[in-house]
Amino acid sequence: MNRIPLSFRVKQALRLCVAILITLVFLFPVYWLAMNSFKTADEIYSSPPVWWPASLQLNNYLVLFKDGDAISVFNSLLVASVSTLLAMTLGTLCAYSLARFKTGGDHLSNWIISQRMVPPIAVVFPIFLLYVFFGWVDTYIGMILLYTAFNLPYVIWMMRGYIQDIPRSLEEAALIDGCSPWQVFYKVVLPMCKGGLLATAIFTFIFSWNEFLFALVLTRTEVTTFTVQVTHYFGGQSNFWTKIAAMSVLGTLPVFIAVVFMQRYLVRGISMGAVKG
Amino acid sequence: MTPALLVLLLVAVFPLVYLVLVSFQGITMTNNSSEFVGLINYRAILNDHRLWGAVGHTLIFLTIALPLELIIGLFMAQLFLNQLPGRQIMIGLLVLPVVVAPIVAGAIWSLMFDNRYGPINQVIGWIVGHDMPILWTIRPELVYPAILIAEVWQWTPFMFLLLLAALANVDKSQLEAAAIDGASYWRIFFLIVLPSIWPVMAIALLIRLLDLFRLFDVVWTLTRGGPGTMTETISIFTYNQGFRQFETSYTAAVALLIVVMLSAVLMWALKRVGLSR
Numbered sequence: 001m002n003r004i005p006l007s008f009r010v011k012q013a014l015r016l017c018v019a020i021l022i023t024l025v026f027l028f029p030v031y032w033l034a035m036n037s038f039k040t041a042d043e044i045y046s047s048p049p050v051w052w053p054a055s056l057q058l059n060n061y062l063v064l065f066k067d068g069d070a071i072s073v074f075n076s077l078l079v080a081s082v083s084t085l086l087a088m089t090l091g092t093l094c095a096y097s098l099a100r101f102k103t104g105g106d107h108l109s110n111w112i113i114s115q116r117m118v119p120p121i122a123v124v125f126p127i128f129l130l131y132v133f134f135g136w137v138d139t140y141i142g143m144i145l146l147y148t149a150f151n152l153p154y155v156i157w158m159m160r161g162y163i164q165d166i167p168r169s170l171e172e173a174a175l176i177d178g179c180s181p182w183q184v185f186y187k188v189v190l191p192m193c194k195g196g197l198l199a200t201a202i203f204t205f206i207f208s209w210n211e212f213l214f215a216l217v218l219t220r221t222e223v224t225t226f227t228v229q230v231t232h233y234f235g236g237q238s239n240f241w242t243k244i245a246a247m248s249v250l251g252t253l254p255v256f257i258a259v260v261f262m263q264r265y266l267v268r269g270i271s272m273g274a275v276k277g
Numbered sequence: 278m279t280p281a282l283l284v285l286l287l288v289a290v291f292p293l294v295y296l297v298l299v300s301f302q303g304i305t306m307t308n309n310s311s312e313f314v315g316l317i318n319y320r321a322i323l324n325d326h327r328l329w330g331a332v333g334h335t336l337i338f339l340t341i342a343l344p345l346e347l348i349i350g351l352f353m354a355q356l357f358l359n360q361l362p363g364r365q366i367m368i369g370l371l372v373l374p375v376v377v378a379p380i381v382a383g384a385i386w387s388l389m390f391d392n393r394y395g396p397i398n399q400v401i402g403w404i405v406g407h408d409m410p411i412l413w414t415i416r417p418e419l420v421y422p423a424i425l426i427a428e429v430w431q432w433t434p435f436m437f438l439l440l441l442a443a444l445a446n447v448d449k450s451q452l453e454a455a456a457i458d459g460a461s462y463w464r465i466f467f468l469i470v471l472p473s474i475w476p477v478m479a480i481a482l483l484i485r486l487l488d489l490f491r492l493f494d495v496v497w498t499l500t501r502g503g504p505g506t507m508t509e510t511i512s513i514f515t516y517n518q519g520f521r522q523f524e525t526s527y528t529a530a531v532a533l534l535i536v537v538m539l540s541a542v543l544m545w546a547l548k549r550v551g552l553s554r
Contacts, residue, residue, distance in 0.1 A: 012361075019356055023367045029385045029430065030373055032396060036388060047393040048402070094281035110547070115289050117543055119491035121512040122532040125519045126292035126299075149288040152281055210378035212494045213512070217520060227380040231498060234387070241388065248381040255376050263369060267442045270375065270435060274480040275442045 033252075037061070037245035044241045060246035069243070072229035073250050079140060079225060080208035083147035088201050090148070091155025096185060098156065099163040100171070109160065113272075116153035120213045128217050138220040146218065147208040154207065154272070155200055161273040162196030163189060199265030202258045209255060226251040293536065300530035305523065318530035327506055328531060331514035337421065338510065339489045342428050346485060347478070349429070350436025357437075358444050372438065374431045383498025386427035390414060390499075414500050420508050427495050432488070436481055443477035444470070483546050490539060511535060 036044055037060055039053040064070045097103045098112075127146065128137070136142030166189060174184045190197070212227040219228055230247050233240040259266065267275050303314040322328060353371075357364060374382065389395050390413035402409045413423040447470055455465045493512040496502060502509035502517070509517070515535070519528035 015356060016361055019361055019364075019367060022353060022356070023370055026371055026374060026430065026434065029389055030377070032388060033381070033385045045394060048399045049394050049396055051396070090281040090284065112285065114540075114543060114547070115285060117487050117539070118289070119487075119512065119535060119539060121491060121493065121515045122296075122535045122539075123288065123292040125515075125525075125528055125532055126295040127288065128520075129295070130291065145284075146288075149284045152285055156281065206376055210376075210380070212378070212380045212497070213516070217516075227378050227494075230380050230384055234498065239387065239391075241391075241394065244384050245388065248384045252377055252381055255378070256373070259372055259376050260369075263372075266372060267438050271439050271442075271477070271480060272484065275439055275477050 033245055034249055036241060037249045039242070039245075041242055044245075060242045061250070064243065064246055064250065069229060069247065070250065072224045072226045072247075075140075075223045076209055076225040076227075076251065077254070079143045079147060079223065080205050082140075083144045083151065083208050084201055084205045086144065086148040087151040087155045087204055088197065091152050091200075092159045092190075092197065094152075095156045095159035096163055096189060099160045100168075109157070112153045113157045114153075116157070116272075120150075124214055124217050127214075131218060137218055138222045140223055142218060143215070143223055143225070146214055147211065150211070150214070151204045151207055155204055158200045158203075158269070158273050159193070159196065161276075162193040162200070165196075165276075166192045195265065199262060199269050202262055202265075203269045206255055206258060209251075293533075296529045296533045296536075299526050300533055302526045304525035305527075314526075318527050321527060322530055322534060327509070328514060330506060331509045331511050334508055335490065335492060335510045338425065338428065338492055339486065341421075342425055342432070342489055343482065343485055345425070345429050346433045346436045347482065349433045350481075351440050353433070353437040354440035354444050357441060368438075368441070371434045373434075375435045375438070377431070379431065379494035380498055382427055382431045383495040386423070386430070386495070387414065387499055390423050415504055417504060417507055420500055420504065424496055424499055424508060427499060428489075428492070431495070432485060435485070439477055439481040440474060443474035447473045479549065486542070486546070487539070490542075 035051075035053060038056045038058070039050065040057065040059070043050045043053050098109055131137045131142055134142075136145075170192065171184050171188055174188045175181075179187060210227065211225075212231075215225040215228045216231070219225065224232075226247060230244060230251065233243045233247065262269070300318050301313050301315065302311050303317065304311065357368060361367075377385075389397050392398055392410045392412050395413075397413070398409050398411050401411065411419065413419050451469050452465060455469055460468075491512050492510045493516070496508055496510055496513060500508045502513040506514075515528060515531050518524045518531060
């Protein structure tokens with residue numbers, strides 16, 4: 001009697017159908033965006049809409065590169081990667097100190113993470129005026145410093161968690177063997193939390209990459225990031241759908257690639273370390 | 278440690294001090310004098326119907342989107358909890374909306390909701406049998422559903438991922454024991470499953486609560502707060518005050534109000550949720 005009962009199999013099949021249906025519903029909008037980026041203008045501006053373009057032509061992308069709009073993707077790339085590098089360096093050092101030397105106790109850690117939760121709109125205004133004063137509006141250095149600061153709490157918080165997961169005895173053993181505290185940090189601690197470092201870096205990158213409000217306020221024409229560029233194509237009367245679709249896809253590809261490599265750390269990353277998956 | 282803290286102090290403490298200072302002055306677009314005017318700006322807040330309207334809109338988005346995301350996310354987590362063919366692939370695909378830039382999510386849904394070139398009206402047209410050029414982002418009774426659909430689409434997978442991780446950690450032996458004792462599905466859910474996933478659920482809710490509180494990007498692409506000021510959120514209102522109407526001092530007062538409101542919620546919630554370990 002080891003046959004699986006029929007009712008169970010029917011139930012499984014039903015579950016599978018619902019699961020596939022839900023996945024399709026959530027995926028369809030992404031498909032629609034990607035597919036629209038390959039349409040010709042005639043196909044996009046046709047009513048009723050076409051669900052599959054006649055050919056996968058790349059003209060919409062070529063136009064972005066020809067007009068120089070694609071530079072915004074480069075701007076995003078530069079700003080996001082340099083600020084990620086800076087935030088990771090400063091943040092990991094700070095996290096190590098918080099995790100191992102109990103600097104400032106729990107209060108300091110809590111204060112740091114609470115900074116992450118301040119809504120950007122509350123601070124963007126004074127920061128804008130500060131930037132006008134320094135002449136940092138619409139400059140790479142301004143955007144890089146801003147995103148570094150903006151992501152520091154997240155990096156510190158996540159790395160503190162990853163470092164706390166490392167057994168302390170390893171570091172003590174290294175100290176006894178004659179390592180200096182610095183050597184312990186980069187010969188024992190850093191290699192031990194390699195995965196966490198990479199995951200945190202990728203999330204930091206994604207946050208900067210996707211950010212909009214600060215970029216809207218603090219850029220004009222020189223360092224326009226891709227999110228701001230997308231909104232430029234929305235007009236009062238009509239929207240440039242071909243450009244919106246192509247630019248959005250360009251701006252989603254790096255994130256998509258990052259996530260494919262990140263599956264294992266995803267849940268811990270988006271739950272701010274609350275769920276250790 | 279120190280460099281990270283310095284950066285944080287600069288971006289966290291400077292804006293607050295500055296806000297307090299400016300909010301007691303009378304700086305507007307036409308009046309640049311830094312004379313102190315006392316509580317005038319704060320009195321104006323009390324009588325500003327547009328501001329309290331924006332607070333109301335934000336609360337509407339919050340109270341509808343949050344439960345929807347929770348319930349759909351929980352349902353999906355239950356659905357995907359046990360083995361299914363292609364389960365990992367489907368979960369991987371469902372992650373996509375979470376990491377897409379909110380601006381892109383807004384662009385996607387403006388494409389979807391477009392009255393003539395969007396697939397949603399087309400499908401509705403198929404169902405009712407004739408063309409339905411519904412103006413989703415313009416008709417007052419439809420803008421809220423449109424924005425909420427975009428928001429729920431993007432963030433339900435977030436809930437889903439966290440809850441899935443939490444459900445996977447529920448003690449199986451307890452569930453089996455309860456099932457053998459003849460406990461009903463809902464009894465098991467409320468007495469065993471829910472208490473066990475609550476810590477994660479609470480953090481997921483908290484993160485989403487804070488995100489919805491600052492809701493900006495999706496509304497910006499879909500309606501810019503319109504029609505009129507119907508969908509203006511706190512963030513969009515503040516942006517308009519500060520960067521469109523240049524009510525410098527008033528904006529500072531509003532921004533401070535936001536910080537105070539949020540800090541109150543946060544302090545209460547952090548104690549409850551125990552995000553700090």
